[in-house]
Amino acid sequence: MGMRKEILIAVAGLTPQIVTETLYYLTQVKKPKSKISEIYVITTFDGKREILTKLLDKGKGRFFEFCRGYRIDSSSIKFDERSIILLMDSKGNPLRDIRSVWDNELVADQITEFIREKSKDPDTVLHCSVAGGRKTMSIYLAYALMLFGRPQDTLSHVLVDEKLERNKEFFYPKKSLGGKTTVDLAEIPYVKLRDKIKNLFGSEKPSFSRMVKTAQREIDSMPLLEYLEVNLKKRCLRIGEKEINLNPKHLALYSHYAERRRTLPNEASFEPLKGKDSINNHLNEITNYILAMRPDVDLKRYKFASENFLQDISKINKKIENALDDPILALQYKITAAELGRTYGATRYGIRIDKSKIKPLVIP
Helix, strand or coil: CCCCCCEEEEEECCCCHHHHHHHHHHHHHHHCCCCEEEEEEEECCCHHHHHHHEEEEEEEECHHHHHCCCCCCCHHCEECCCCEEEECCCCCCCCCCCCCHHHHHHHHHHHHHHHHCCCCCCCCEEEECCCCCCHHHHHHHHHHHHHHCCCCCCEEEEECHHHHCCCCCCCCCHHHCCCCEEEEEEEEECCHHHHHHCCCCCCCCCCCCHHHHHHHHHHHHCCCCCCCEECCCCCCCCCCCCEECHHHHHHHHHHHHHHHHHHCCCCHHEEEECCHHHHHHHHHHHHHHHHCCCCCHHHHHCCHHHHHHHHHHHHHHHHHHHHCCCCHHHCCCCCCCCCCCCCCCCCCCEECCHHHCCCEECCC
């Protein structure tokens, strides 16, 4: 996979400075530096005027001034009037301010739908800033990222020295002055619900409030997940307090999947199992994994073969389901086809439980 396209998304009102301040931090201070290729600003009618006048004016706009000062080709960043996402009222007119309950509902829906659309492309990174605009705009942007954010997407708030914050002429530290200590960025952790609710709506575009209710219902119905431990010393799996004994072959097979899930990114932890060739390749990985742990092991006794590989997985899964006596809970621990997004495909297999719930392998 090539380099991901990095996009800065901000909410702003009458302080467009937050755009250049955040852009400065991401491209000049952050390590590794971000290469922003697009900027979008969600704002009101008056906010749009401020952005056009103070940032995007071809003669004295601070965005172009910033690019010149830091030797960035301004044409390499897509940022123009079309990048301003203007919030609308129920009649399709630009909102001047967000005052009523109805205004808030409309803004919530528009911000959520924008983030939903921008997060569809797996080869993008969204850097979302909540530093500007009405507090409700910031809250809705954060909620939208909770609903649709991916592991690579960030939520942040730009921090500026208090004296400079009151200075309406400060837009970013000038390179000629050499200061890089006046702007900081607080990255805000957030709960990612995308994989939990993504199959609940299909192509439908429900309102923000309905999505929140649906997400809450889904969370309420989730079982409490226990820690998973593969113990080669005791020749068993441990899920919470339950011990599941497996024969050496099945234990080695399961430990391979558990270690992949624990140590690799989500995409890489699921492997294709379609056709004899892919299964044979997979078996080679597993035997290499076993030999790395136990170089003296006799692999012949495991009797791995492509024609019974899926049967072995089925036997492991049956033991897990019988031990837990809860098919919904067992689904998190079984070796199953991934359904975590279009990146994987239905023939990639792995363990679904989050890696934070998998303990390190216990080796004799």
